[in-house]
Amino acid sequence: MQDMKEKPVITHRWNLTPPAAAALQKQLAGRVIRRGLVTRAQLIAGGDCSFIDGGERIVAGIVVWDLRRREIVERASVIRRVTFPYVPGLLSFREAPALLAAARKLRCRPHAWIIDAHGLAHPRRFGLACHLGLWLDRPTIGCAKSRLWGEHAEPANHVGACAALQDDGDEIGRVVRTRLGVKPVFVSIGHRVTLCGAVRLVLKCSPGFRLPEPTRLAHQWVTQLRIAGSQGPRLTR
Numbered sequence: 001m002q003d004m005k006e007k008p009v010i011t012h013r014w015n016l017t018p019p020a021a022a023a024l025q026k027q028l029a030g031r032v033i034r035r036g037l038v039t040r041a042q043l044i045a046g047g048d049c050s051f052i053d054g055g056e057r058i059v060a061g062i063v064v065w066d067l068r069r070r071e072i073v074e075r076a077s078v079i080r081r082v083t084f085p086y087v088p089g090l091l092s093f094r095e096a097p098a099l100l101a102a103a104r105k106l107r108c109r110p111h112a113w114i115i116d117a118h119g120l121a122h123p124r125r126f127g128l129a130c131h132l133g134l135w136l137d138r139p140t141i142g143c144a145k146s147r148l149w150g151e152h153a154e155p156a157n158h159v160g161a162c163a164a165l166q167d168d169g170d171e172i173g174r175v176v177r178t179r180l181g182v183k184p185v186f187v188s189i190g191h192r193v194t195l196c197g198a199v200r201l202v203l204k205c206s207p208g209f210r211l212p213e214p215t216r217l218a219h220q221w222v223t224q225l226r227i228a229g230s231q232g233p234r235l236t237r
Contacts, residue, residue: 012024089123125172158180162175176202
């Protein structure tokens, strides 16, 4: 993984107006790399966020999971003040700064990242998974629990079944059945991975649950932090 102390591949201000943020998404979308192999990825980082104090503070958590050994390698988290309003389609400007701050705390170097958010399956083809992937310059996958953009058929009722998520004839992601009896997940490219590779890694990381293990564990971790943070002192950063 790129050393988080080094200069990131992209840099920009985060305190933008919503129209400026949307314009930046359009500008950066063309820099997303839609190729790359993750077949040998072993350390998979999962990221998730939650909010406390009525949305005034954000809790960001990252769990690094060893795919071969099926165990947690490392966890990192931050609690920060929220500096960007809730605007549909601009989630990355609200959550990415906190996730990047948590990523800077990691000692290990994840081979790939799975984010509980969308990547290319976004109206401007630049969701949170793309933003983080481009900033980190690492293979990154968006694996969301619900649809943000596009149309799709229902995938067949067996584990591993997929249906194309399309927008005006373009495949922007896949709807993937990771477990029977529950809703599918929405997988899309974040950065430096193919869509087929993203789907395969999500399925490899889903050994019995709906969500891939790194993001499932990150969600649990963030929930614990949110409860503790709600009961603790207010932070100013």
